[in-house]
Each structure stands twice: as structure tokens, then as C-alpha cells.
Amino acid sequence: MKEKTETFNQGKRYFFYILMFAILGWFIFMQIFGANERSSDTSAASVIYSGTVTWQKPDGTTQEISVPGTYKVPVGDTMVLTIQLPDDLTDTCFAIRSSLQDVDFYVGDNLRTSYSTHKTRLVGKNSASRYVFCPVYASDAGKELRIELTTYTSNYTGVVNPVYCGNKADIWIYIFSRYGLETYIAFFILFAGIVTILFSFALRLVYHTRFDTEYLGWCMVMGAVWMLGESKLRQFLVPNASALGSLCFVMILLCPLPILFFADSLQKGLHHRFYVCLGSIAMINFAVCTILTAAGIADYIETMPVSHGILAITVATIFVHLFQYIRTEKNKADRLLLIGLLAAILCIAVETTSVYFVTLMSGLFVGAGMLILLFVNIVRAIKNVQDIELKRQQSEIRKNQEQNEKMSLQMIQTLSTTIEAKDAYTRGHSYRVAQYAALIAEELGWTPEEILNLKRATHLHDIGKIGIPDPFLNKPAQLTDDEYNLIKKHTVIGAEILKDITLIPHAAEIARSHHERYDGKGYPDGLAGTEIPIHARIVAVADCYDAMNSRRIYRNALPPEVVYEEFRKNRGTQFDPEITDIFLKLLKEKRLPQWDPSQEEADTYNLPDMQLTVSKFISDIMATIKSQEDAKSYDFLTGLPMRNLGERLTAEFMQTHDGCLVFLDMDNLKKINDIYGHKAGDRALKCLGKLLQKRADQGISCRLGGDEFLMFLPDTDPDSLSLQMDDLFQKFHTITTDDPELRFATLSAGLCLCSTDDSFEDCYSKADKALYYVKQNGKNQFFFYQQIDRSTLAASGSGKDLALVAESLQKSGIYVGALDLNYRDFARQYEYMSQLVTRSQCRCYLAMITIETLVDTVPDIDSIEQALEYMEQAIRQNIRRVDICTRYSSLQYLIILFEPDETHIPDIIERIFTQYYRQCDSNDFQPSYEYLEISPQEL
Structure with a gap:
């Protein structure tokens, strides 16, 4: 089924290709053999002057000449042509193309149009070639039209191009139809050259190598600029046609350079020195020609034979070298390139030769040759990309094989780094302990293989800490007994993790026993003396030294003399005496590697590149995770860190x-x-x-x-x-x-x-x-x-x-005014006052103040709260300190008055209301009150 689907899809593609080629063929056929739908007045017969043109020679004689043509005129002399305008003049314009000539049009004896770049060009003796138009009018009928042509170079002296007559727009239409194709081709080649250069840059960025396609792109750009400079339409393309005309000669002078670069890159520098010499000659020629042109001694066109000779020698030499190189190469793409290069050389040779024989040819052959060479070189570039990709894949395979061989060791360091990333203060701890342990083992006379195995196992001695919660590992204060017992479990956890790891000998026993003491008071098993594995006894000394010599969250690193004294005192109790003596010797002789305790970056420890990359990667991940956890440890209400994070940050600071x-x-x-x-x-x-x-x-x-x-x-x-x-x-x-x-x-x-x-x-x-x-x-x-x-x-x-x-x-308990309680405390006070009334026969009163809203008013909640606040202030400031008040409901307050004169109660309330009205400017509320005596019957 799958094969049938693939066959069907392939058939659809072929059908589409055939359809597209058929449409393209039909279009080309109609353009060649179909009817010409252009206006008839744009034909050559309608705009090219076919009448009599007379040459007025300096000796006074005249000669009828055919146009176009070339005649013997001394350099610098003016060639005068005359045309008799008909009596029934209907044309509105006459035009002629100058070939590096100054042009003047006279109608009768009046100068009608003049073209010369003498005042505007920067360098050179001649005006750039262009079409010069002279308007004529009905009043000019029967008059003589005189054209004066002047050039200062022998290449174009006596050259007379076709004379055009008719409407100016029709003349331009004819010129566009006659010479537009070459200009379009030039723009296409320019675009293709730029794309080729950009494509080469992109390939260089991706594959980090230079592709010779880039130099071909520069050749195309230079060829396109030359074609545009030779274009009959160049006065339409740029405002300063003289500069573009000079630029086309510059391109011919410099074009050997990218061709040499291309060939040198293609042959991998086989003839580099010879090509450097040719390139230097081309640069010298460019400099000399530019100086001669700028000085007005000889224009580029006059020195062009030398440039063509250098170009011919360059192309011929390169062709021979490439033929020899490609003949020895087995790459079919390189052989195809030779065919494309041969076609391009032939096209360029035809174009170059035509400059001396055909003045109206403008780059068609160069364009065709460039396109052929571009196509061939693209095929070769694709093949080179395939070769590079194949080599890259082979290199990746070799690299993966090497990485697989190192995977075990990298995994060890990865696990160690993961553990240490939980605590910033122990970063690099396992690496340092492994280095110290290796020095001790070396003093004990261990073999290099045994030392290497010890170092690998030591990297994992604290792997059990991965099962201990971070708050206990990073706690700045003293641990409780329960917390300390939990941390001690990291030895058992580590041994359980490593018990099935056979690749690294002694890893599990080191993880379990590196906190055992020589006197048997360690953990987790209480082993003593030689019951403790020798590897664990070595790691115990190295581990303890690094702990004392490093900064911790609860203290700074201990001074060297304190560290030395601790080992001396604990020799034979906490540590193996023989290992302790060796370590004290290393301390005395200052043979232990030193690390800056203020540095926490992994590269401080001179780790291998891969190991360093893994270490930094995991550290960054753990730092990110920890920062996210820290973000959760901020109090939402105050924006401050909470206890665990705050205490840790404070201790660090x-x-x-x-x-x-x-x-x-x-x-x-x-x-x-x-x-x-x-x-x-x-x-x-x-x-x-x-x-x-x-x-x-x-x-x-x-x-x-x-x-x-x-x-x-x-x-x-x-x-x-x-x-x-x-x-x-x-x-x-x-x-x-x-x-x-x-x-x-x-x-x-x-x-x-x-x-x-x-x-x-x-x-x-x-x-x-x-x-x-x-x-x-x-x-x-x-x-x-x-x-x-x-x-x-x-x-x-x-x-x-x-x-x-x-x-x-x-x-x-300081307060201003009455004692203001919440309702629950107020109720307790009320019960107390009732008891007081019963036992002491004193008189107390309970008053209620209510704030009522007036009819037809709907105050908002803010106004209500403001009114209640004013009422509370008035109550507290106008009753005695022995009285008690509370807010009873949303619009009511309760007051207990202790032994007042009942006749004065209305005065007290009046004072409260007076202050309230003085503070509150809202008319939406009406306060009222009532009171009663607290009696024993209410208990």
C-alpha cells in the first residue's frame, strides 16, 4: 500500500513538471512566432532617421555618409554632420547616442542642445556615452540640423551611431525594446551574485568554513556592474552616468582578483604564491590606470588592452591549473565545474573581443557564462555541503564513542555535584576531599590504580545527603538532637544507594563508614580501630580537614594552627594514628593543595572541561530551583523573607x-x-x-x-x-x-x-x-x-x-478616653459590673447609641464607616476613664457608665452628639440613644 502511494505521488509530481514546461514552452513560442502586438510606430523604421546625412569636413568639402558607421577623424577634432529638415516637418525630436563624445545640436545657427561632462566629471578626458535629445519645432521646417561630435580618445573617434527622429517617447520605447533585455539580465545577475554571497556567508556561519562560492558571487556582482555600466539605459538607472561608466572599467581591472581567489580556494592553495603574483600585477595595473585617468593622460578605455591581457592570462592560467587539478580528483562535481568554467571563459572571450569590433554588444555573453558557472558551482557547493555533513556526522560518532568511554567518571562527578549543589558552602567539597585522600594514599605507598579508585569512590562519600532535607543542611543555628540524628542517616542512605555499584570499588563502605571514630564512638555502626575499612579511615581524616578549613553557614574557616591542634588532640581517638601522623606531616610540609575559601565557582578546582560543564550546569539548575523555593519563602503580607530563609541569609551576611x-x-x-x-x-x-x-x-x-x-x-x-x-x-x-x-x-x-x-x-x-x-x-x-x-x-x-x-x-495599657473593648471582653466586663452592683449596691447604667439613616437616603459604605469612626471618637473622648464602650452592631455602640448621676446622663450624651456633629458634615445620619440601669435582676 505504501509503495502504491509513493508511486502515485511521484506520478503527480511528474505531471506537474510536464504541465509547467508546457506552459513555459507555449509562452516562448507565442513570443517568437506569435503576432507582434506592439504599436507599429515603435519599429526601427519609424524612429531611425533614414535620410541624407552629410559630413562637413574641416577642409570645406562635404561627403554623404551612411549611418551608423566609423570614419577617420583625428583625435580631438570635431566631426560635423548636417541634416536638412523637411518642409513638412512632423517630428518633434532628434537624438543620437554619443560614444565617449561631446555632442552639440544646432538648428540653423542656434545651439539647441549641448552635452559635455567636462565640468561635472571627476576624472577622465571624455564624456560618458549616453543618448542626447534635441527638440525641433514646426518653425524649424526647412532649416539645417547640425550635429557636432568631439572625442579625445582614438577608440571612438569618427564613430557615428544611428540618428533617431520622431516623438521622444516613441524613441525611448524603441530603445527599451531593443536594449532592455540586457539590462534585465544585468540586474538578475547582480541579484544572483548578492544572493550567492549571502548564501556563502550563511554556510560559513553554519559550517565554520569558507566556501569558494563566495568568490564566484563577487565575480557575478562585478560582471553585473560592468553590464549595467555598458547598458544603453544607464542614464535612466543612476543620476550620475559618468561614475557608472567609469565603474564598469574598474570592474574589468579588478575582476582578476575574485577569479584568483576562487581558483585558489578551489585548489586548496596549490598555486597560492603564483596567484598572489598575478593578483599583485592586477592591483598595480589598476593603480597605474587610475592615476593616468585622474591625471587626464589616458582614459580607462585607452589602457584597457593591458587589462584585457592580464585578464586573459589569468583565465588561461587558471583553466590550465584547474584542468590539471580536476583530472586528478575523483569528485564528479569538480569535473562538472571544469565544463562550466570552460563555457564561461568562451562567453567572456567573445564579450571581450566584441568591444573592439561591435560597439553595440552589451554583456549578453558575459551574463550567459556567469549563469552557467553559477549553476555548476551551486551543484558543487551542495555536494561539498554533503561531504561536510558526512564528515561532521563521522566526527560526532567518534566523539560519542569517546564520551561513552568517559561516561562513568562524569556520572560520578555529576552525582557529587548534585549533592553539593544543595549546600553552597560545600561546593567543591568532594573534589577537595578526594585530592587530600589521594595524597594520604600516596604516602601510604598505594599504587596509582588504587589511588584512582579511592578518588573516584571519595567523590561519592556524601551522596546520602541527597536524602536529607535542605533546611537541616543549611540551618544556621545549632541542630536539635532529632535533627542531628536525621543528618547522621546520610551515611546509611549513601551506602544503600551505592551497594549495587560494582564499577567503583569501596564506594559503599566509604559512604557508610567515613564518620566512624577510631575509638568506636562514631556512627552509624560504632566500629573501632581496624574494623573501620582503611579507605573510610583515610576519607575521615580528609573530610574532617576540609570541613574545618572551609567556611560554613554557622562559622568561618578555622585558623591553620587550630586545625593542626585538633588533629593532634584527636590522634588515636577520632582518627587512625598512622593516617593522622601522615596528614600532620603533610600539613607541616605545606604539601596540601590550597584553595581560596572565598571562591565558590567550580573552575577554581581546575576540573576537566566536560566535568566543569556538568558541574556548572547542575549548579545553575539547583540555584534556579533554590531561588524558586526562596521566592515561596517570602511573607505575602509584609514582603519580607520568612524564618528559614531570613535566618539563613542573616547568618551568611x-x-x-x-x-x-x-x-x-x-x-x-x-x-x-x-x-x-x-x-x-x-x-x-x-x-x-x-x-x-x-x-x-x-x-x-x-x-x-x-x-x-x-x-x-x-x-x-x-x-x-x-x-x-x-x-x-x-x-x-x-x-x-x-x-x-x-x-x-x-x-x-x-x-x-x-x-x-x-x-x-x-x-x-x-x-x-x-x-x-x-x-x-x-x-x-x-x-x-x-x-x-x-x-x-x-x-x-x-x-x-x-x-x-x-x-x-x-x-x-495606656489609652485615651474610655476603655474601648471588643464585644466579648465587653460582655465579661458587663458581668463583672453586674456582680459589683449586687455586692456593693452601686449604680451603673447601660446606654445604647444608634446611628440611623434618614428616609430617602442611601449612603455608601465609606460614608457609614466615616460616621461610625466620628461617633467612636466622640464617645471615647466624652465619657470617663472608668466607663467602658464597644461597638455592638454595624450602626450601634454600647456604653457602661459607672456610678453616674442619672440626671447627668442626657448631658453626657449631648456632649457626645455635639462633638459628633462638629466632626461629621454629612446630613444622611441621625443619632439617637436610650439607657437603663444595670440591676441584679439582669444577672
């Missing part, structure tokens, strides 16, 4: 900067939430978050949770810190003062000055103690841990002065 750790707490957040709802509390948190963000441009700020925040301000001093904290407290107080619902919110902060030598955990604890001290001493302030009196701090938990406690309680 503290390792490189001195500064101050600030433990900040927002006071009374729960009270705001209970009274005004969580939206008000969220608003307070947002305001504080914005203030902290502005102060964290150079440091770190984060939200620990609830109303607690952490901030690290780097490179500062106590005085500057005090100013910053005063500014923060003042701006927050301004915000809360302007918002009645946030008036209870204040800030408390504990500060701890720290240096890069201090641990995050210790500074965190001190800042927390400073905050606790502030909380015990009235809140709404900040304090430095370094300023706390030790005796006061020790006694703060008990025996505190009662007056201080009372003052703290009083300040923590």
Missing part, C-alpha cells in the same frame, strides 16, 4: 560583615486583632514591613512569625544604630497615631552588636534576651544587650520591684 542583630516585636497585635479584626492587624504588619524594607537595602530583614521580626544592620556603630532605631520607632508611631485602629501598636526591640567572629546562634540568643528585658520594662523601647546590667538581668525573673511591675502594667 554576618560571616562577612560586622554589625548589629535586631530582634523586633510589635506590641499589642492581639489586642488590635480582637478589637478591630485581623484586617487592622494585617495593616499594622504591612506598615511595619514597609519600614523594615526601606532599612534593609544594605542588610537583611525578615519576619520570624506572628508579631516577631529579625533585622541585621551591617557596618554600623551604636550611635548610628540608636538614631536609626529612634527614626524607625518615630515613623511607626506616626503611622499608628494617624490610624485610630492601630493606636495600640508599639514596638519593642533587643539589639546585639556582633562581629564576623561571633556565631549567629549566640547573637540571636543575646538579642532575644535584650528584647525580653525590654518587654519586662514597659515595652515601646529598644535596648542593647551589651548595656544590660548583669545583676538586673539575673534578678529579672523573680523579686522584681512591685512598683516597676505596676508602672509596666500601667504603661502597657
Whole structure:
């Protein structure tokens, strides 16, 4: 079925090809043998002057001459031609094409038209060839038309081209129909040449090699420019035809260069020096001809035989060389190129020879030769591309084979890099440990193969960490017992992963036992002495050294003397004594490789290229994943990092900067939430978050949770810190003062000055103690841990002065006006007041104020809330501090009045309403009230 479908599709393609060729053949047949539908007045007979043309010789004699023709006229002399205009003149224009000639038209004795580029051309002796038109009128009938032709070169002296007469438009139509095809061909070759050059550039970019098709493209461009310069229509193509005319000669002078480049590239530099000599001769000839033309000594046309000779020698030499080269080549495409080159040479030879014999030929043969050579060269270029692609595929196969051979080792490093990418502080750890272990093994007298196996296995000693959650690996504070026990499981996890890996000996035992101690107190199996595999004992020493010698999130690298002392003290307890002695010797002799601990890039470790690429690739992936996880670790409400991310970033920053750790707490957040709802509390948190963000441009700020925040301000001093904290407290107080619902919110902060030598955990604890001290001493302030009196701090938990406690309680509950509670607390107070009425026989009253909307008004929610806010302010400011109020419903407030004079209750309400009307300018609301006495019966 598939074969039938393919046969059917092939038949459809052949049918389409036949149809297209048939249509094209019909079109060509109609153009050649079909009727000529052009206007009859555009024929040669209608526009070419066929009357008598008389040559007025300088000696006074005359001679009737045939036009066109060539006659003997000395260089620089003017050839005068006369035509007698008929008495029944109907033509409106006469024209003649100058061949490097100045042309003057006279009607009678009056100069009608003059053409000369003497004042406009930059170089050369002669005016560029072009059509010159002379208008005639009915009044010119019977007059003599005189044409004067002057040239300053022997090539075109005495040349008389056809004389045209008739309508100017008809003359141009005839010229276009006669010579337009050559111009179209020239443009096509120019376009094809440009496309060929661009195509060659594209191939060079793709395959990183130069294709000789490019030089053929330049040949085509130069040939097209020459054809356009020789075109009879060039005065229509460009505004300055003289420049284009000179350019066509320049192209002939320079065309040997791309031809030589093409041949040299084709033969792979076989005759490079000879071609350089020919190219130099062509350049010298170009320079000499240009100088002669610019000096007015000899035009390009006069020196052209030398240029043609150089071109002929170049083409002939190249043809011979290519014939010899291609005869030894087995590539059929190169043999086809020889045929195309031969055809192009013949065409160019015909065109070049015609310059001296036929003045009206203009590039048809050159165009045909170029197109033939282009077609052949395209076929060859396609074949070369196929060869390049074949070689590329073969190279890829060889490269893949080499990569497969190295795949095992690369996989080892890939796994190691994947593990280390989870923790930026251990990047390169496995590589360094492997290097240290190899040095120890070398001192032990191991063979190179054993050392290599040890290095490979050591790369995977921490592979079990892939099963440990990142927060525990990157935790800046001290681990809890449970967290530490979880991290210790990485040895067992690693051994389970590697237990079936037979390619790398001892990998599983190293992963399991590299945290065992020589005294048997290690983990996970509690092995002791020689029970621990020798490979694991070596890795244990190397691993411990790199851990102490590298920066960690919770500390900087330890000094060398401290590291040395740790190994000396733990010889025979934590580490194998023999291996420890070898390692201490290496430390003394400074034979261990050194890495800059501040560098974290993989290329610091001089990894192989493939290994480096894999390492960077995986590191980038893990960094991207971690950045996405970090993005999720930002508090949506405040825009600050949350606890885990914030503590980690702060700990990292503290390792490189001195500064101050600030433990900040927002006071009374729960009270705001209970009274005004969580939206008000969220608003307070947002305001504080914005203030902290502005102060964290150079440091770190984060939200620990609830109303607690952490901030690290780097490179500062106590005085500057005090100013910053005063500014923060003042701006927050301004915000809360302007918002009645946030008036209870204040800030408390504990500060701890720290240096890069201090641990995050210790500074965190001190800042927390400073905050606790502030909380015990009235809140709404900040304090430095370094300023706390030790005796006061020790006694703060008990025996505190009662007056201080009372003052703290009083300040923590400061309010303006009446006690404003949420409804639940108000109900408790109401129950208490009822009990008080029963036991103490005091008189208390419950009042309700209602804000009613007037009839026929529909106020919006903002107006209602504004009115309620004004009413709340009026109530709180006009009842006593012993009274209690709350918002009961969307439009009602409740008030408990403690032992008022009942006769004064209307006055109290009147004061409230008066202030309300003074603040609220809306007439859509009408407040009213009622009250009753709280009695024991209501319990």
C-alpha cells in the first residue's frame, strides 16, 4: 500500500513538471512566432532617421555618409554632420547616442542642445556615452540640423551611431525594446551574485568554513556592474552616468582578483604564491590606470588592452591549473565545474573581443557564462555541503564513542555535584576531599590504580545527603538532637544507594563508614580501630580537614594552627594514628593543595572541561530551583523573607560583615486583632514591613512569625544604630497615631552588636534576651544587650520591684478616653459590673447609641464607616476613664457608665452628639440613644 502511494505521488509530481514546461514552452513560442502586438510606430523604421546625412569636413568639402558607421577623424577634432529638415516637418525630436563624445545640436545657427561632462566629471578626458535629445519645432521646417561630435580618445573617434527622429517617447520605447533585455539580465545577475554571497556567508556561519562560492558571487556582482555600466539605459538607472561608466572599467581591472581567489580556494592553495603574483600585477595595473585617468593622460578605455591581457592570462592560467587539478580528483562535481568554467571563459572571450569590433554588444555573453558557472558551482557547493555533513556526522560518532568511554567518571562527578549543589558552602567539597585522600594514599605507598579508585569512590562519600532535607543542611543555628540524628542517616542512605555499584570499588563502605571514630564512638555502626575499612579511615581524616578549613553557614574557616591542634588532640581517638601522623606531616610540609575559601565557582578546582560543564550546569539548575523555593519563602503580607530563609541569609551576611542583630516585636497585635479584626492587624504588619524594607537595602530583614521580626544592620556603630532605631520607632508611631485602629501598636526591640567572629546562634540568643528585658520594662523601647546590667538581668525573673511591675502594667495599657473593648471582653466586663452592683449596691447604667439613616437616603459604605469612626471618637473622648464602650452592631455602640448621676446622663450624651456633629458634615445620619440601669435582676 505504501509503495502504491509513493508511486502515485511521484506520478503527480511528474505531471506537474510536464504541465509547467508546457506552459513555459507555449509562452516562448507565442513570443517568437506569435503576432507582434506592439504599436507599429515603435519599429526601427519609424524612429531611425533614414535620410541624407552629410559630413562637413574641416577642409570645406562635404561627403554623404551612411549611418551608423566609423570614419577617420583625428583625435580631438570635431566631426560635423548636417541634416536638412523637411518642409513638412512632423517630428518633434532628434537624438543620437554619443560614444565617449561631446555632442552639440544646432538648428540653423542656434545651439539647441549641448552635452559635455567636462565640468561635472571627476576624472577622465571624455564624456560618458549616453543618448542626447534635441527638440525641433514646426518653425524649424526647412532649416539645417547640425550635429557636432568631439572625442579625445582614438577608440571612438569618427564613430557615428544611428540618428533617431520622431516623438521622444516613441524613441525611448524603441530603445527599451531593443536594449532592455540586457539590462534585465544585468540586474538578475547582480541579484544572483548578492544572493550567492549571502548564501556563502550563511554556510560559513553554519559550517565554520569558507566556501569558494563566495568568490564566484563577487565575480557575478562585478560582471553585473560592468553590464549595467555598458547598458544603453544607464542614464535612466543612476543620476550620475559618468561614475557608472567609469565603474564598469574598474570592474574589468579588478575582476582578476575574485577569479584568483576562487581558483585558489578551489585548489586548496596549490598555486597560492603564483596567484598572489598575478593578483599583485592586477592591483598595480589598476593603480597605474587610475592615476593616468585622474591625471587626464589616458582614459580607462585607452589602457584597457593591458587589462584585457592580464585578464586573459589569468583565465588561461587558471583553466590550465584547474584542468590539471580536476583530472586528478575523483569528485564528479569538480569535473562538472571544469565544463562550466570552460563555457564561461568562451562567453567572456567573445564579450571581450566584441568591444573592439561591435560597439553595440552589451554583456549578453558575459551574463550567459556567469549563469552557467553559477549553476555548476551551486551543484558543487551542495555536494561539498554533503561531504561536510558526512564528515561532521563521522566526527560526532567518534566523539560519542569517546564520551561513552568517559561516561562513568562524569556520572560520578555529576552525582557529587548534585549533592553539593544543595549546600553552597560545600561546593567543591568532594573534589577537595578526594585530592587530600589521594595524597594520604600516596604516602601510604598505594599504587596509582588504587589511588584512582579511592578518588573516584571519595567523590561519592556524601551522596546520602541527597536524602536529607535542605533546611537541616543549611540551618544556621545549632541542630536539635532529632535533627542531628536525621543528618547522621546520610551515611546509611549513601551506602544503600551505592551497594549495587560494582564499577567503583569501596564506594559503599566509604559512604557508610567515613564518620566512624577510631575509638568506636562514631556512627552509624560504632566500629573501632581496624574494623573501620582503611579507605573510610583515610576519607575521615580528609573530610574532617576540609570541613574545618572551609567556611560554613554557622562559622568561618578555622585558623591553620587550630586545625593542626585538633588533629593532634584527636590522634588515636577520632582518627587512625598512622593516617593522622601522615596528614600532620603533610600539613607541616605545606604539601596540601590550597584553595581560596572565598571562591565558590567550580573552575577554581581546575576540573576537566566536560566535568566543569556538568558541574556548572547542575549548579545553575539547583540555584534556579533554590531561588524558586526562596521566592515561596517570602511573607505575602509584609514582603519580607520568612524564618528559614531570613535566618539563613542573616547568618551568611554576618560571616562577612560586622554589625548589629535586631530582634523586633510589635506590641499589642492581639489586642488590635480582637478589637478591630485581623484586617487592622494585617495593616499594622504591612506598615511595619514597609519600614523594615526601606532599612534593609544594605542588610537583611525578615519576619520570624506572628508579631516577631529579625533585622541585621551591617557596618554600623551604636550611635548610628540608636538614631536609626529612634527614626524607625518615630515613623511607626506616626503611622499608628494617624490610624485610630492601630493606636495600640508599639514596638519593642533587643539589639546585639556582633562581629564576623561571633556565631549567629549566640547573637540571636543575646538579642532575644535584650528584647525580653525590654518587654519586662514597659515595652515601646529598644535596648542593647551589651548595656544590660548583669545583676538586673539575673534578678529579672523573680523579686522584681512591685512598683516597676505596676508602672509596666500601667504603661502597657495606656489609652485615651474610655476603655474601648471588643464585644466579648465587653460582655465579661458587663458581668463583672453586674456582680459589683449586687455586692456593693452601686449604680451603673447601660446606654445604647444608634446611628440611623434618614428616609430617602442611601449612603455608601465609606460614608457609614466615616460616621461610625466620628461617633467612636466622640464617645471615647466624652465619657470617663472608668466607663467602658464597644461597638455592638454595624450602626450601634454600647456604653457602661459607672456610678453616674442619672440626671447627668442626657448631658453626657449631648456632649457626645455635639462633638459628633462638629466632626461629621454629612446630613444622611441621625443619632439617637436610650439607657437603663444595670440591676441584679439582669444577672
